[in-house]
Amino acid sequence: MFTCACMSCACHLNSSPLLRIVEIFSRRLQGKCGCEQVSVSMWGSVQERLTRQIAEAIVHAVNPSGVGVVVKASHMCMSMRGVNKLRSKTTTSTMLGVFRDDPKTREEFLTLANTN
Numbered sequence: 001m002f003t004c005a006c007m008s009c010a011c012h013l014n015s016s017p018l019l020r021i022v023e024i025f026s027r028r029l030q031g032k033c034g035c036e037q038v039s040v041s042m043w044g045s046v047q048e049r050l051t052r053q054i055a056e057a058i059v060h061a062v063n064p065s066g067v068g069v070v071v072k073a074s075h076m077c078m079s080m081r082g083v084n085k086l087r088s089k090t091t092t093s094t095m096l097g098v099f100r101d102d103p104k105t106r107e108e109f110l111t112l113a114n115t116n
Contacts, residue, residue, distance in 0.1 A: 001073070003113040006058060007066035007098050007105070021057050025050055047073055048092045055094040066098030066105065070113040 002022050055069040070093045093113075099106050 001071070002054075003068075003070040003072075004054070004058065005066075005068045005099070005109050005112075006062060006064040017061070018058065021061070022054055025053050025057065047071060047090055048094075051092040051094045055096050059096055064097065066100070066102075067094075067096045068099040068106070068109040068113075069094045070110070 002019075004018050051069050051071045054071070055067045058064070058067045058069070070091065072089050072091045074087070074089050093110070095106055095109075099109055
């Protein structure tokens with residue numbers, strides 16, 4: 001699941017280009033996911049990098065004053081083998097600009113992102 005917010009864009013941006021950005025980054029080779037290792041931090045590193053890449057691409061494309069991105073994903077390595085947690089999800093977020101600098105804006109975005 002993907003949640004995104006842009007603040008003060010000079011242009012009108014609908015959801016279709018944002019979904020294309022997510023699809024482009026999610027389909028490209030991201031490197032080793034760490035499933036072969038026991039380290040939990042390795043599982044999150046690819047997702048964290050993906051979340052950051054999406055946020056930076058949005059900033060580059062529309063130059064907003066702030067971007068917030070939250071990615072929630074289930075990892076097959078956790079549900080199919082190892083700990084066998086079928087409904088486990090890993091959540092990562094990246095805040096840039098006003099979403100990083102203003103605690104009130106960040107809190108509002110994260111509250112809305114967690115209701116989905």
